[in-house]
Amino acid sequence: MQTITDIYKSYKENTDNPLDKKVFKELCEKFNISVVENILLQGKIFNMRHNLSNLSIRIIERNPSAPTIDWWESNKYKQELLSQGKKLYDAETNTGEKWFIYYTDPWYCKYHWEKKKCKTPNKTAYRFTPTRGLKGNKEKLTRLIKDDELAYLKFKKHGDI
Numbered sequence: 001m002q003t004i005t006d007i008y009k010s011y012k013e014n015t016d017n018p019l020d021k022k023v024f025k026e027l028c029e030k031f032n033i034s035v036v037e038n039i040l041l042q043g044k045i046f047n048m049r050h051n052l053s054n055l056s057i058r059i060i061e062r063n064p065s066a067p068t069i070d071w072w073e074s075n076k077y078k079q080e081l082l083s084q085g086k087k088l089y090d091a092e093t094n095t096g097e098k099w100f101i102y103y104t105d106p107w108y109c110k111y112h113w114e115k116k117k118c119k120t121p122n123k124t125a126y127r128f129t130p131t132r133g134l135k136g137n138k139e140k141l142t143r144l145i146k147d148d149e150l151a152y153l154k155f156k157k158h159g160d161i
Contacts, residue, residue, distance in 0.1 A: 040111070041057070041154075051119035051120060052120060053113065053115065053118035055111065055128065057112065058109065058156060058157065059152060060109070060110055061158070062107060068102060068103050069102055073101040074099055078099040111130045
């Protein structure tokens with residue numbers, strides 16, 4: 001995995017008058033935040049250029065025959081059951097309270113790197129992983145969808161692009 005330090009070293013070697021590392025890092029961070037907030041979360045497609053193809057957010061239909069556990073809600077419910085002194089479900093004895101909660105909406109949104117148009121050698125060795133955590137890009141998308149129930153209309157369905 002290439003870090004900002006690796007990128008800066010390459011930049012410094014190939015530039016006559018390089019920026020200070022701190023300024024370079026800050027500039028990269030602001031650029032990335034701007035791309036996510038002003039392009040991707042607005043339903044637009046970002047062309048990364050240099051044959052790297054596009055980033056976007058897509059709507060993916062859920063497979064109803066393979067339900068996905070909502071771990072956030074499940075763990076909240078699990079703690080609620082434990083605080084009430086209830087016994088959690090045991091698959092061996094088939095007793096106790098079941099605590100898994102599954103997503104029920106027919107779709108979900110996710111970041112998508114359009115790899116098939118990418119012309120980078122060994123592209124299967126690479127992946128795009130959005131940041132997590134309170135300030136991460138996954139959380140920004142989740143918050144957008146939860147705060148604005150019509151926000152998903154900005155994004156294209158998986159097969160429509």
